Amino acid sequence: MIEHGHVPVLLDEVIETLDPQPGDVIVDCTLGRGGHALALAKRVGPEGLIIGLDRDAENLAYAGERLETSGTPTMLIHDSFVSAARHLRAMDRKVDIVLADLGVSSNQLDDAQRGFGFQEDAPLDMRLDQDGGESVMTLLAGIEEGELAELIRTYGEDPYAAAIARKVVLERQTRPITTTGQLSRLVREAYGPRARSSRLHPATRTFMALRIALNEEIAALETLLDLIGRGCETAGSGGWLNPGARIGIISFHSLEDRPVKQAFAELDRRGLAARIIRGMIRPTEAELQANPRSRSAKLRAVRVTPPATEQPG
Ligand SMILES: C[S@@+](CC[C@H](N)C(=O)[O-])C[C@H]1O[C@@H](n2cnc3c(N)ncnc32)[C@H](O)[C@@H]1O
Missing domain, CATH: 1.10.150.170 (Putative methyltransferase TM0872, insert domain)
Structure with missing residues:
Protein backbone atom coordinates (compact mmCIF):
# COMPACT_ATOMS: atom_id res chain seq x y z
CA MET A 1 0.00 0.00 0.00
CA ILE A 2 1.51 3.33 -1.10
CA GLU A 3 1.65 5.95 1.63
CA HIS A 4 -1.12 8.54 0.98
CA GLY A 5 -2.16 6.51 -2.09
CA HIS A 6 0.14 8.32 -4.51
CA VAL A 7 3.85 9.06 -4.82
CA PRO A 8 4.45 12.57 -6.22
CA VAL A 9 6.67 12.32 -9.30
CA LEU A 10 9.79 14.41 -9.92
CA LEU A 11 9.26 16.00 -6.49
CA ASP A 12 12.80 17.34 -5.94
CA GLU A 13 12.94 18.53 -9.53
CA VAL A 14 9.62 20.37 -9.18
CA ILE A 15 10.82 22.17 -6.06
CA GLU A 16 14.18 23.05 -7.56
CA THR A 17 12.67 24.28 -10.83
CA LEU A 18 9.71 26.23 -9.46
CA ASP A 19 11.85 27.66 -6.65
CA PRO A 20 9.11 28.48 -4.08
CA GLN A 21 9.88 31.49 -1.87
CA PRO A 22 8.36 32.50 1.50
CA GLY A 23 5.08 34.31 0.87
CA ASP A 24 4.51 32.96 -2.64
CA VAL A 25 0.98 32.25 -3.87
CA ILE A 26 0.78 28.83 -5.48
CA VAL A 27 -1.89 27.30 -7.67
CA ASP A 28 -1.77 23.53 -7.76
CA CYS A 29 -4.11 22.78 -10.67
CA THR A 30 -4.18 19.04 -9.91
CA LEU A 31 -3.92 18.80 -6.13
CA GLY A 32 -4.37 15.01 -6.06
CA ARG A 33 -3.22 13.63 -2.70
CA GLY A 34 -1.30 16.85 -1.99
CA GLY A 35 2.24 15.44 -2.22
CA HIS A 36 3.65 18.25 -4.35
CA ALA A 37 1.51 20.87 -2.62
CA LEU A 38 2.75 19.88 0.84
CA ALA A 39 6.39 20.23 -0.20
CA LEU A 40 5.60 23.61 -1.79
CA ALA A 41 3.62 24.70 1.30
CA LYS A 42 6.61 24.05 3.56
CA ARG A 43 8.68 26.45 1.43
CA VAL A 44 6.16 29.28 1.14
CA GLY A 45 5.33 29.18 4.87
CA PRO A 46 2.52 30.90 6.78
CA GLU A 47 2.77 34.10 4.69
CA GLY A 48 2.19 32.10 1.51
CA LEU A 49 -0.98 30.55 0.10
CA ILE A 50 -1.76 27.25 -1.58
CA ILE A 51 -4.78 27.25 -3.88
CA GLY A 52 -5.55 23.67 -4.85
CA LEU A 53 -7.98 22.50 -7.52
CA ASP A 54 -9.13 19.00 -8.28
CA ARG A 55 -12.08 17.45 -10.07
CA ASP A 56 -12.02 14.60 -7.57
CA ALA A 57 -13.70 15.70 -4.34
CA GLU A 58 -12.22 12.81 -2.37
CA ASN A 59 -8.65 13.61 -3.38
CA LEU A 60 -9.26 17.28 -2.68
CA ALA A 61 -10.49 16.58 0.86
CA TYR A 62 -7.63 14.18 1.54
CA ALA A 63 -5.03 16.70 0.37
CA GLY A 64 -6.76 19.43 2.37
CA GLU A 65 -6.28 17.44 5.59
CA ARG A 66 -2.62 16.82 4.79
CA LEU A 67 -2.04 20.49 4.04
CA GLU A 68 -3.54 21.53 7.38
CA THR A 69 -0.39 20.15 9.03
CA SER A 70 1.81 22.57 7.06
CA GLY A 71 0.64 25.79 8.73
CA THR A 72 0.33 27.40 5.28
CA PRO A 73 -3.08 28.87 4.43
CA THR A 74 -4.90 26.71 1.91
CA MET A 75 -7.92 27.19 -0.33
CA LEU A 76 -9.51 24.13 -1.88
CA ILE A 77 -11.56 24.35 -5.06
CA HIS A 78 -13.59 21.42 -6.36
CA ASP A 79 -13.43 22.28 -10.03
CA SER A 80 -11.50 21.69 -13.21
CA PHE A 81 -8.37 23.74 -13.73
CA VAL A 82 -10.02 25.19 -16.84
CA SER A 83 -11.78 27.52 -14.37
CA ALA A 84 -8.64 28.45 -12.42
CA ALA A 85 -8.34 32.01 -13.77
CA ARG A 86 -12.02 32.72 -13.05
CA HIS A 87 -11.62 31.59 -9.42
CA LEU A 88 -8.46 33.67 -9.02
CA ARG A 89 -10.19 36.76 -10.41
CA ALA A 90 -13.06 36.23 -7.95
CA MET A 91 -10.52 36.00 -5.10
CA ASP A 92 -8.50 38.89 -6.48
CA ARG A 93 -5.28 36.86 -6.15
CA LYS A 94 -2.20 36.89 -8.37
CA VAL A 95 0.00 33.87 -8.60
CA ASP A 96 3.73 33.18 -8.32
CA ILE A 97 3.76 29.45 -9.10
CA VAL A 98 1.49 27.24 -11.19
CA LEU A 99 1.82 23.46 -11.14
CA ALA A 100 -0.17 20.94 -13.17
CA ASP A 101 0.65 17.25 -12.69
CA LEU A 102 -1.64 15.81 -15.33
CA GLY A 103 -3.71 12.64 -15.49
CA VAL A 104 -4.80 10.43 -12.62
CA SER A 105 -3.36 9.58 -9.22
CA SER A 106 -2.36 6.06 -8.18
CA ASN A 107 -5.20 5.72 -5.68
CA GLN A 108 -7.69 6.53 -8.46
CA LEU A 109 -6.11 3.92 -10.73
CA ASP A 110 -5.90 1.32 -7.97
CA ASP A 111 -9.48 1.71 -6.76
CA ALA A 112 -11.23 -0.95 -8.87
CA GLN A 113 -14.62 0.69 -8.28
CA ARG A 114 -13.51 3.79 -10.24
CA GLY A 115 -13.23 1.62 -13.36
CA PHE A 116 -9.89 2.99 -14.65
CA GLY A 117 -8.19 -0.42 -14.66
CA PHE A 118 -8.99 -3.93 -15.76
CA GLN A 119 -7.16 -6.09 -13.21
CA GLU A 120 -10.44 -6.64 -11.37
CA ASP A 121 -13.96 -6.74 -12.76
CA ALA A 122 -15.77 -3.53 -11.78
CA PRO A 123 -18.33 -1.06 -13.16
CA LEU A 124 -17.10 0.94 -16.18
CA ASP A 125 -17.11 4.40 -14.65
CA MET A 126 -13.84 6.38 -15.23
CA ARG A 127 -15.24 9.79 -14.23
CA LEU A 128 -12.66 11.97 -12.50
CA ASP A 129 -15.49 13.94 -10.95
CA ASN A 215 -12.95 13.51 -19.04
CA GLU A 216 -12.02 15.74 -22.00
CA GLU A 217 -8.46 15.79 -20.72
CA ILE A 218 -6.74 17.15 -23.83
CA ALA A 219 -9.29 19.92 -24.31
CA ALA A 220 -8.84 20.86 -20.64
CA LEU A 221 -5.07 21.01 -21.05
CA GLU A 222 -5.41 23.20 -24.14
CA THR A 223 -7.68 25.58 -22.23
CA LEU A 224 -5.14 25.72 -19.39
CA LEU A 225 -2.36 26.50 -21.87
CA ASP A 226 -4.51 29.33 -23.31
CA LEU A 227 -5.11 30.70 -19.81
CA ILE A 228 -1.39 30.58 -19.13
CA GLY A 229 -0.72 32.35 -22.43
CA ARG A 230 -3.15 35.13 -21.56
CA GLY A 231 -1.71 35.29 -18.03
CA CYS A 232 1.77 35.81 -19.49
CA GLU A 233 0.51 38.53 -21.84
CA THR A 234 -1.10 40.42 -18.97
CA ALA A 235 1.43 39.77 -16.18
CA GLY A 236 2.00 43.03 -14.33
CA SER A 237 -1.04 44.71 -15.89
CA GLY A 238 -3.98 43.15 -14.12
CA GLY A 239 -3.61 39.54 -15.25
CA TRP A 240 -3.63 36.51 -12.95
CA LEU A 241 0.12 35.77 -13.13
CA ASN A 242 2.76 37.86 -11.40
CA PRO A 243 5.79 38.87 -13.44
CA GLY A 244 8.51 36.28 -12.76
CA ALA A 245 5.91 33.55 -11.99
CA ARG A 246 7.09 29.99 -12.58
CA ILE A 247 4.88 27.47 -14.37
CA GLY A 248 5.55 23.72 -14.37
CA ILE A 249 3.59 21.02 -16.17
CA ILE A 250 4.17 17.30 -15.75
CA SER A 251 2.81 15.21 -18.62
CA PHE A 252 2.61 11.45 -19.05
CA HIS A 253 2.11 10.81 -22.76
CA SER A 254 2.82 12.48 -26.05
CA LEU A 255 -0.75 13.81 -26.50
CA GLU A 256 -0.17 15.86 -23.35
CA ASP A 257 3.49 16.67 -23.83
CA ARG A 258 3.20 17.93 -27.42
CA PRO A 259 0.84 20.87 -26.71
CA VAL A 260 2.81 21.82 -23.58
CA LYS A 261 6.08 21.83 -25.51
CA GLN A 262 4.54 23.89 -28.33
CA ALA A 263 2.84 26.38 -26.02
CA PHE A 264 6.00 26.97 -23.97
CA ALA A 265 8.11 27.31 -27.13
CA GLU A 266 5.63 29.89 -28.45
CA LEU A 267 5.72 31.89 -25.19
CA ASP A 268 9.51 31.81 -25.35
CA ARG A 269 9.52 32.92 -29.00
CA ARG A 270 7.19 35.84 -28.20
CA GLY A 271 9.36 36.87 -25.26
CA LEU A 272 6.46 36.37 -22.83
CA ALA A 273 8.13 33.58 -20.83
CA ALA A 274 11.54 31.94 -20.81
CA ARG A 275 12.13 28.23 -20.47
CA ILE A 276 13.62 27.40 -17.05
CA ILE A 277 14.54 23.93 -18.28
CA ARG A 278 16.13 23.33 -21.65
CA GLY A 279 13.85 20.65 -23.03
CA MET A 280 12.42 18.61 -20.19
CA ILE A 281 13.30 16.74 -17.02
CA ARG A 282 12.74 12.99 -16.77
CA PRO A 283 12.84 10.82 -13.62
CA THR A 284 16.22 9.57 -12.49
CA GLU A 285 17.06 5.87 -12.48
CA ALA A 286 16.58 5.92 -8.68
CA GLU A 287 13.07 7.35 -9.00
CA LEU A 288 12.15 4.83 -11.69
CA GLN A 289 13.27 2.03 -9.39
CA ALA A 290 11.33 3.39 -6.43
CA ASN A 291 8.22 4.38 -8.42
CA PRO A 292 7.85 2.63 -11.79
CA ARG A 293 4.70 4.68 -12.47
CA SER A 294 6.91 7.72 -12.94
CA ARG A 295 8.42 6.20 -16.09
CA SER A 296 6.69 8.39 -18.67
CA ALA A 297 6.71 11.63 -16.64
CA LYS A 298 8.14 14.75 -18.27
CA LEU A 299 8.47 18.10 -16.55
CA ARG A 300 8.58 21.31 -18.59
CA ALA A 301 8.72 24.76 -17.02
CA VAL A 302 8.82 28.44 -17.92
CA ARG A 303 9.25 31.72 -16.06
CA VAL A 304 6.98 34.66 -16.94
CA THR A 305 8.99 37.57 -18.35
CA PRO A 306 8.42 40.86 -16.51
CA PRO A 307 7.05 43.55 -18.84
CA ALA A 308 9.71 45.84 -20.29
CA THR A 309 9.93 49.08 -18.29
CA GLU A 310 9.48 52.27 -20.26
CA GLN A 311 12.79 54.10 -20.63
CA PRO A 312 12.42 57.80 -19.76
CA GLY A 313 12.80 59.69 -23.06
C1 LIG B 1 -1.29 12.88 -11.08
S1 LIG B 1 -2.54 13.35 -9.96
C2 LIG B 1 -1.80 14.68 -9.04
C3 LIG B 1 -1.00 14.21 -7.87
C4 LIG B 1 -0.48 15.31 -6.98
N1 LIG B 1 0.48 16.14 -7.65
C5 LIG B 1 0.11 14.71 -5.71
O1 LIG B 1 1.28 14.99 -5.42
O2 LIG B 1 -0.59 14.01 -4.99
C6 LIG B 1 -3.67 14.18 -10.96
C7 LIG B 1 -4.88 14.76 -10.25
O3 LIG B 1 -5.46 15.72 -11.13
C8 LIG B 1 -6.85 15.64 -11.08
N2 LIG B 1 -7.30 16.19 -12.36
C9 LIG B 1 -7.21 15.66 -13.60
N3 LIG B 1 -7.71 16.52 -14.51
C10 LIG B 1 -8.09 17.63 -13.83
C11 LIG B 1 -8.65 18.89 -14.21
N4 LIG B 1 -8.95 19.18 -15.48
N5 LIG B 1 -8.88 19.81 -13.24
C12 LIG B 1 -8.60 19.54 -11.94
N6 LIG B 1 -8.08 18.37 -11.53
C13 LIG B 1 -7.83 17.43 -12.45
C14 LIG B 1 -7.14 14.18 -10.85
O4 LIG B 1 -8.40 14.01 -10.27
C15 LIG B 1 -5.98 13.78 -9.91
O5 LIG B 1 -6.36 13.93 -8.57
Whole structure:
Protein backbone atom coordinates (compact mmCIF):
# COMPACT_ATOMS: atom_id res chain seq x y z
CA MET A 1 0.00 0.00 0.00
CA ILE A 2 1.51 3.33 -1.10
CA GLU A 3 1.65 5.95 1.63
CA HIS A 4 -1.12 8.54 0.98
CA GLY A 5 -2.16 6.51 -2.09
CA HIS A 6 0.14 8.32 -4.51
CA VAL A 7 3.85 9.06 -4.82
CA PRO A 8 4.45 12.57 -6.22
CA VAL A 9 6.67 12.32 -9.30
CA LEU A 10 9.79 14.41 -9.92
CA LEU A 11 9.26 16.00 -6.49
CA ASP A 12 12.80 17.34 -5.94
CA GLU A 13 12.94 18.53 -9.53
CA VAL A 14 9.62 20.37 -9.18
CA ILE A 15 10.82 22.17 -6.06
CA GLU A 16 14.18 23.05 -7.56
CA THR A 17 12.67 24.28 -10.83
CA LEU A 18 9.71 26.23 -9.46
CA ASP A 19 11.85 27.66 -6.65
CA PRO A 20 9.11 28.48 -4.08
CA GLN A 21 9.88 31.49 -1.87
CA PRO A 22 8.36 32.50 1.50
CA GLY A 23 5.08 34.31 0.87
CA ASP A 24 4.51 32.96 -2.64
CA VAL A 25 0.98 32.25 -3.87
CA ILE A 26 0.78 28.83 -5.48
CA VAL A 27 -1.89 27.30 -7.67
CA ASP A 28 -1.77 23.53 -7.76
CA CYS A 29 -4.11 22.78 -10.67
CA THR A 30 -4.18 19.04 -9.91
CA LEU A 31 -3.92 18.80 -6.13
CA GLY A 32 -4.37 15.01 -6.06
CA ARG A 33 -3.22 13.63 -2.70
CA GLY A 34 -1.30 16.85 -1.99
CA GLY A 35 2.24 15.44 -2.22
CA HIS A 36 3.65 18.25 -4.35
CA ALA A 37 1.51 20.87 -2.62
CA LEU A 38 2.75 19.88 0.84
CA ALA A 39 6.39 20.23 -0.20
CA LEU A 40 5.60 23.61 -1.79
CA ALA A 41 3.62 24.70 1.30
CA LYS A 42 6.61 24.05 3.56
CA ARG A 43 8.68 26.45 1.43
CA VAL A 44 6.16 29.28 1.14
CA GLY A 45 5.33 29.18 4.87
CA PRO A 46 2.52 30.90 6.78
CA GLU A 47 2.77 34.10 4.69
CA GLY A 48 2.19 32.10 1.51
CA LEU A 49 -0.98 30.55 0.10
CA ILE A 50 -1.76 27.25 -1.58
CA ILE A 51 -4.78 27.25 -3.88
CA GLY A 52 -5.55 23.67 -4.85
CA LEU A 53 -7.98 22.50 -7.52
CA ASP A 54 -9.13 19.00 -8.28
CA ARG A 55 -12.08 17.45 -10.07
CA ASP A 56 -12.02 14.60 -7.57
CA ALA A 57 -13.70 15.70 -4.34
CA GLU A 58 -12.22 12.81 -2.37
CA ASN A 59 -8.65 13.61 -3.38
CA LEU A 60 -9.26 17.28 -2.68
CA ALA A 61 -10.49 16.58 0.86
CA TYR A 62 -7.63 14.18 1.54
CA ALA A 63 -5.03 16.70 0.37
CA GLY A 64 -6.76 19.43 2.37
CA GLU A 65 -6.28 17.44 5.59
CA ARG A 66 -2.62 16.82 4.79
CA LEU A 67 -2.04 20.49 4.04
CA GLU A 68 -3.54 21.53 7.38
CA THR A 69 -0.39 20.15 9.03
CA SER A 70 1.81 22.57 7.06
CA GLY A 71 0.64 25.79 8.73
CA THR A 72 0.33 27.40 5.28
CA PRO A 73 -3.08 28.87 4.43
CA THR A 74 -4.90 26.71 1.91
CA MET A 75 -7.92 27.19 -0.33
CA LEU A 76 -9.51 24.13 -1.88
CA ILE A 77 -11.56 24.35 -5.06
CA HIS A 78 -13.59 21.42 -6.36
CA ASP A 79 -13.43 22.28 -10.03
CA SER A 80 -11.50 21.69 -13.21
CA PHE A 81 -8.37 23.74 -13.73
CA VAL A 82 -10.02 25.19 -16.84
CA SER A 83 -11.78 27.52 -14.37
CA ALA A 84 -8.64 28.45 -12.42
CA ALA A 85 -8.34 32.01 -13.77
CA ARG A 86 -12.02 32.72 -13.05
CA HIS A 87 -11.62 31.59 -9.42
CA LEU A 88 -8.46 33.67 -9.02
CA ARG A 89 -10.19 36.76 -10.41
CA ALA A 90 -13.06 36.23 -7.95
CA MET A 91 -10.52 36.00 -5.10
CA ASP A 92 -8.50 38.89 -6.48
CA ARG A 93 -5.28 36.86 -6.15
CA LYS A 94 -2.20 36.89 -8.37
CA VAL A 95 0.00 33.87 -8.60
CA ASP A 96 3.73 33.18 -8.32
CA ILE A 97 3.76 29.45 -9.10
CA VAL A 98 1.49 27.24 -11.19
CA LEU A 99 1.82 23.46 -11.14
CA ALA A 100 -0.17 20.94 -13.17
CA ASP A 101 0.65 17.25 -12.69
CA LEU A 102 -1.64 15.81 -15.33
CA GLY A 103 -3.71 12.64 -15.49
CA VAL A 104 -4.80 10.43 -12.62
CA SER A 105 -3.36 9.58 -9.22
CA SER A 106 -2.36 6.06 -8.18
CA ASN A 107 -5.20 5.72 -5.68
CA GLN A 108 -7.69 6.53 -8.46
CA LEU A 109 -6.11 3.92 -10.73
CA ASP A 110 -5.90 1.32 -7.97
CA ASP A 111 -9.48 1.71 -6.76
CA ALA A 112 -11.23 -0.95 -8.87
CA GLN A 113 -14.62 0.69 -8.28
CA ARG A 114 -13.51 3.79 -10.24
CA GLY A 115 -13.23 1.62 -13.36
CA PHE A 116 -9.89 2.99 -14.65
CA GLY A 117 -8.19 -0.42 -14.66
CA PHE A 118 -8.99 -3.93 -15.76
CA GLN A 119 -7.16 -6.09 -13.21
CA GLU A 120 -10.44 -6.64 -11.37
CA ASP A 121 -13.96 -6.74 -12.76
CA ALA A 122 -15.77 -3.53 -11.78
CA PRO A 123 -18.33 -1.06 -13.16
CA LEU A 124 -17.10 0.94 -16.18
CA ASP A 125 -17.11 4.40 -14.65
CA MET A 126 -13.84 6.38 -15.23
CA ARG A 127 -15.24 9.79 -14.23
CA LEU A 128 -12.66 11.97 -12.50
CA ASP A 129 -15.49 13.94 -10.95
CA GLN A 130 -17.75 11.46 -9.20
CA ASP A 131 -20.36 14.14 -8.54
CA GLY A 132 -21.64 14.41 -12.09
CA GLY A 133 -21.35 13.64 -15.77
CA GLU A 134 -21.70 10.43 -17.70
CA SER A 135 -19.67 7.25 -17.23
CA VAL A 136 -17.86 5.18 -19.87
CA MET A 137 -20.76 2.74 -19.58
CA THR A 138 -23.13 5.44 -20.88
CA LEU A 139 -20.64 6.60 -23.50
CA LEU A 140 -20.24 3.08 -24.91
CA ALA A 141 -24.01 2.61 -25.03
CA GLY A 142 -24.56 5.50 -27.43
CA ILE A 143 -21.41 6.27 -29.41
CA GLU A 144 -21.31 5.54 -33.15
CA GLU A 145 -18.88 2.90 -34.32
CA GLY A 146 -16.81 5.29 -36.47
CA GLU A 147 -16.57 7.84 -33.67
CA LEU A 148 -15.47 5.18 -31.20
CA ALA A 149 -12.77 3.91 -33.56
CA GLU A 150 -11.54 7.47 -34.06
CA LEU A 151 -11.47 8.08 -30.32
CA ILE A 152 -9.44 4.91 -29.63
CA ARG A 153 -7.10 5.73 -32.53
CA THR A 154 -6.57 9.36 -31.48
CA TYR A 155 -6.28 9.06 -27.71
CA GLY A 156 -4.99 5.48 -27.46
CA GLU A 157 -2.92 5.32 -30.67
CA ASP A 158 -4.16 1.73 -30.97
CA PRO A 159 -3.64 0.23 -34.45
CA TYR A 160 -6.65 -2.09 -33.96
CA ALA A 161 -9.08 0.72 -33.08
CA ALA A 162 -11.52 -0.17 -35.87
CA ALA A 163 -11.68 -3.85 -34.85
CA ILE A 164 -12.22 -2.90 -31.20
CA ALA A 165 -15.04 -0.50 -32.09
CA ARG A 166 -16.67 -3.23 -34.24
CA LYS A 167 -16.55 -5.69 -31.31
CA VAL A 168 -18.09 -3.17 -28.94
CA VAL A 169 -20.92 -2.37 -31.33
CA LEU A 170 -21.67 -6.06 -32.00
CA GLU A 171 -21.67 -6.87 -28.28
CA ARG A 172 -24.02 -4.07 -27.31
CA GLN A 173 -26.59 -5.36 -29.82
CA THR A 174 -27.11 -8.30 -27.47
CA ARG A 175 -26.24 -6.84 -24.04
CA PRO A 176 -24.96 -3.58 -22.58
CA ILE A 177 -21.24 -3.18 -21.84
CA THR A 178 -21.10 -2.46 -18.14
CA THR A 179 -17.89 -3.81 -16.63
CA THR A 180 -14.14 -3.39 -17.02
CA GLY A 181 -13.77 -7.17 -17.41
CA GLN A 182 -16.29 -7.27 -20.24
CA LEU A 183 -14.58 -4.43 -22.14
CA SER A 184 -11.15 -5.92 -21.56
CA ARG A 185 -12.37 -9.25 -22.99
CA LEU A 186 -13.82 -7.54 -26.07
CA VAL A 187 -10.52 -5.77 -26.76
CA ARG A 188 -8.63 -9.02 -26.36
CA GLU A 189 -11.00 -10.70 -28.83
CA ALA A 190 -10.53 -7.83 -31.30
CA TYR A 191 -6.77 -8.34 -31.08
CA GLY A 192 -7.13 -12.08 -31.64
CA PRO A 193 -3.77 -13.94 -31.84
CA ARG A 194 -2.00 -10.55 -32.00
CA ALA A 195 -2.74 -10.17 -28.26
CA ARG A 196 0.08 -12.62 -27.51
CA SER A 197 2.75 -10.49 -29.19
CA SER A 198 1.49 -7.21 -27.68
CA ARG A 199 4.01 -5.77 -25.17
CA LEU A 200 1.24 -4.02 -23.24
CA HIS A 201 -1.99 -5.69 -22.14
CA PRO A 202 -4.18 -5.20 -25.25
CA ALA A 203 -6.78 -3.24 -23.27
CA THR A 204 -4.29 -0.65 -21.94
CA ARG A 205 -4.60 1.77 -24.84
CA THR A 206 -8.39 1.49 -25.12
CA PHE A 207 -8.86 2.17 -21.40
CA MET A 208 -6.54 5.18 -21.56
CA ALA A 209 -8.33 6.52 -24.66
CA LEU A 210 -11.75 6.23 -23.05
CA ARG A 211 -10.57 7.93 -19.85
CA ILE A 212 -9.00 10.83 -21.78
CA ALA A 213 -12.07 11.24 -24.01
CA LEU A 214 -14.66 10.93 -21.23
CA ASN A 215 -12.95 13.51 -19.04
CA GLU A 216 -12.02 15.74 -22.00
CA GLU A 217 -8.46 15.79 -20.72
CA ILE A 218 -6.74 17.15 -23.83
CA ALA A 219 -9.29 19.92 -24.31
CA ALA A 220 -8.84 20.86 -20.64
CA LEU A 221 -5.07 21.01 -21.05
CA GLU A 222 -5.41 23.20 -24.14
CA THR A 223 -7.68 25.58 -22.23
CA LEU A 224 -5.14 25.72 -19.39
CA LEU A 225 -2.36 26.50 -21.87
CA ASP A 226 -4.51 29.33 -23.31
CA LEU A 227 -5.11 30.70 -19.81
CA ILE A 228 -1.39 30.58 -19.13
CA GLY A 229 -0.72 32.35 -22.43
CA ARG A 230 -3.15 35.13 -21.56
CA GLY A 231 -1.71 35.29 -18.03
CA CYS A 232 1.77 35.81 -19.49
CA GLU A 233 0.51 38.53 -21.84
CA THR A 234 -1.10 40.42 -18.97
CA ALA A 235 1.43 39.77 -16.18
CA GLY A 236 2.00 43.03 -14.33
CA SER A 237 -1.04 44.71 -15.89
CA GLY A 238 -3.98 43.15 -14.12
CA GLY A 239 -3.61 39.54 -15.25
CA TRP A 240 -3.63 36.51 -12.95
CA LEU A 241 0.12 35.77 -13.13
CA ASN A 242 2.76 37.86 -11.40
CA PRO A 243 5.79 38.87 -13.44
CA GLY A 244 8.51 36.28 -12.76
CA ALA A 245 5.91 33.55 -11.99
CA ARG A 246 7.09 29.99 -12.58
CA ILE A 247 4.88 27.47 -14.37
CA GLY A 248 5.55 23.72 -14.37
CA ILE A 249 3.59 21.02 -16.17
CA ILE A 250 4.17 17.30 -15.75
CA SER A 251 2.81 15.21 -18.62
CA PHE A 252 2.61 11.45 -19.05
CA HIS A 253 2.11 10.81 -22.76
CA SER A 254 2.82 12.48 -26.05
CA LEU A 255 -0.75 13.81 -26.50
CA GLU A 256 -0.17 15.86 -23.35
CA ASP A 257 3.49 16.67 -23.83
CA ARG A 258 3.20 17.93 -27.42
CA PRO A 259 0.84 20.87 -26.71
CA VAL A 260 2.81 21.82 -23.58
CA LYS A 261 6.08 21.83 -25.51
CA GLN A 262 4.54 23.89 -28.33
CA ALA A 263 2.84 26.38 -26.02
CA PHE A 264 6.00 26.97 -23.97
CA ALA A 265 8.11 27.31 -27.13
CA GLU A 266 5.63 29.89 -28.45
CA LEU A 267 5.72 31.89 -25.19
CA ASP A 268 9.51 31.81 -25.35
CA ARG A 269 9.52 32.92 -29.00
CA ARG A 270 7.19 35.84 -28.20
CA GLY A 271 9.36 36.87 -25.26
CA LEU A 272 6.46 36.37 -22.83
CA ALA A 273 8.13 33.58 -20.83
CA ALA A 274 11.54 31.94 -20.81
CA ARG A 275 12.13 28.23 -20.47
CA ILE A 276 13.62 27.40 -17.05
CA ILE A 277 14.54 23.93 -18.28
CA ARG A 278 16.13 23.33 -21.65
CA GLY A 279 13.85 20.65 -23.03
CA MET A 280 12.42 18.61 -20.19
CA ILE A 281 13.30 16.74 -17.02
CA ARG A 282 12.74 12.99 -16.77
CA PRO A 283 12.84 10.82 -13.62
CA THR A 284 16.22 9.57 -12.49
CA GLU A 285 17.06 5.87 -12.48
CA ALA A 286 16.58 5.92 -8.68
CA GLU A 287 13.07 7.35 -9.00
CA LEU A 288 12.15 4.83 -11.69
CA GLN A 289 13.27 2.03 -9.39
CA ALA A 290 11.33 3.39 -6.43
CA ASN A 291 8.22 4.38 -8.42
CA PRO A 292 7.85 2.63 -11.79
CA ARG A 293 4.70 4.68 -12.47
CA SER A 294 6.91 7.72 -12.94
CA ARG A 295 8.42 6.20 -16.09
CA SER A 296 6.69 8.39 -18.67
CA ALA A 297 6.71 11.63 -16.64
CA LYS A 298 8.14 14.75 -18.27
CA LEU A 299 8.47 18.10 -16.55
CA ARG A 300 8.58 21.31 -18.59
CA ALA A 301 8.72 24.76 -17.02
CA VAL A 302 8.82 28.44 -17.92
CA ARG A 303 9.25 31.72 -16.06
CA VAL A 304 6.98 34.66 -16.94
CA THR A 305 8.99 37.57 -18.35
CA PRO A 306 8.42 40.86 -16.51
CA PRO A 307 7.05 43.55 -18.84
CA ALA A 308 9.71 45.84 -20.29
CA THR A 309 9.93 49.08 -18.29
CA GLU A 310 9.48 52.27 -20.26
CA GLN A 311 12.79 54.10 -20.63
CA PRO A 312 12.42 57.80 -19.76
CA GLY A 313 12.80 59.69 -23.06
C1 LIG B 1 -1.29 12.88 -11.08
S1 LIG B 1 -2.54 13.35 -9.96
C2 LIG B 1 -1.80 14.68 -9.04
C3 LIG B 1 -1.00 14.21 -7.87
C4 LIG B 1 -0.48 15.31 -6.98
N1 LIG B 1 0.48 16.14 -7.65
C5 LIG B 1 0.11 14.71 -5.71
O1 LIG B 1 1.28 14.99 -5.42
O2 LIG B 1 -0.59 14.01 -4.99
C6 LIG B 1 -3.67 14.18 -10.96
C7 LIG B 1 -4.88 14.76 -10.25
O3 LIG B 1 -5.46 15.72 -11.13
C8 LIG B 1 -6.85 15.64 -11.08
N2 LIG B 1 -7.30 16.19 -12.36
C9 LIG B 1 -7.21 15.66 -13.60
N3 LIG B 1 -7.71 16.52 -14.51
C10 LIG B 1 -8.09 17.63 -13.83
C11 LIG B 1 -8.65 18.89 -14.21
N4 LIG B 1 -8.95 19.18 -15.48
N5 LIG B 1 -8.88 19.81 -13.24
C12 LIG B 1 -8.60 19.54 -11.94
N6 LIG B 1 -8.08 18.37 -11.53
C13 LIG B 1 -7.83 17.43 -12.45
C14 LIG B 1 -7.14 14.18 -10.85
O4 LIG B 1 -8.40 14.01 -10.27
C15 LIG B 1 -5.98 13.78 -9.91
O5 LIG B 1 -6.36 13.93 -8.57
